Amino acid sequence: MSFLEISGLTKHYGPVAALAGIDLSAASGSRTAIVGPSGCGKTTLLRLIAGFEAPDQGRVVLDGQVLANGGHAVPAHRRGIGLVAQDGALFPHLSIADNIGFGMARGEDQRPERIAELAYTVGLDKAILKRRPHQLSGGQQQRVALARAMAMKPRLMLLDEPFSALDTGLRASMRKAVAELLEAAGITTILVTHDQAEALSFASQVAVMRDGKFSQVGTPRELYLQPKDRMVAEFLGDAIILPAKVSGGFATSSLGRIAVDSKERRDIARIMLRPEQVQVNRTSREGMSGPPGTIFAEVTDSEFAGSMCTIAVRLLNNPDPPDAAAIGNTPLILRKPGIDTPAVGEIVRLTVSGKAHVFA
């Protein structure tokens, strides 16, 4: 049995099925990220694990201890679980130092030193320890909430969008620092986030949730490169999805002959590539020659966004797609380094690298 075992968890609010049968296992010390559209049940799941609400049905078992079994539940304060809520939920009447030290014993050895150390770890200046929560920015408050949860040395840490109020640079460095801190302390963690890159980089296990259920659970690479369906694929990033004729480990599609991740499949199927698998080189109408199978396209839209640009292209030579009507004139959306952004009307040569994923 894993450190955390959740099985058959359901929760209704009136007619709304917030959770419709959740199963999840997490190994001791692991990090799991839960992603999904707004309202799919992510916060409800964390609240049930934390013990703020009881499930209608299902079990939550932590380290062999049954925390919830249907309506029978261990109270939240006896679970040894830390929850960092979306809004931080700090105690407004306490100083920042006392907020961080809230769960520490009053007489705990080196209490001030530990508070200062935790504040430092989450990137907070010592000078703010005397302030009250309302004197801090939203991002600073989130970091205090994290430090407070860490101070309690929980068995399980639940993080509900803890980095959402931070700007991009700080968000990435905080994510790394918090991951390292949790790793060093060996604390099993579940992170809820809207940010796909955050989920894929923070966790060793990712669960994509929709309508109160998990659509797919797996490693970040599995979910990104071998998503179960279009919804999972598109939730974790941009995807190029094409009809193709699949046989012997290859697919014939509008992007030519591409290696696929299934040797056994032999049918008409949908294949998926990530945009970064398609290399885009600028050329000209005069330069449109190359070995058979070379794919050329015309840029129909171009958007510069700093380090990368996003372009839409219309394929100019279609090597017999099996289902041309399904492609129609839908442009492909691709990316390339922003420093080399092509203009609308330019001709580009496309080269696919790696394998395409065949959908079931």
Ligand SMILES: Nc1ncnc2c1ncn2[C@@H]1O[C@H](COP(=O)(O)OP(=O)(O)OP(=O)(O)O)[C@@H](O)[C@H]1O
């Ligand atoms: N206390 C409640 N009473 C009634 N309905 C609720 C309650 N809490 C949640 N819901 C409903 O349950 C569903 C799941 O809500 P939940 O907050 O878990 O979603 P979420 O995935 O965390 O959303 P977000 O990403 O927007 O925070 C929603 O339809 C929501 O409106």
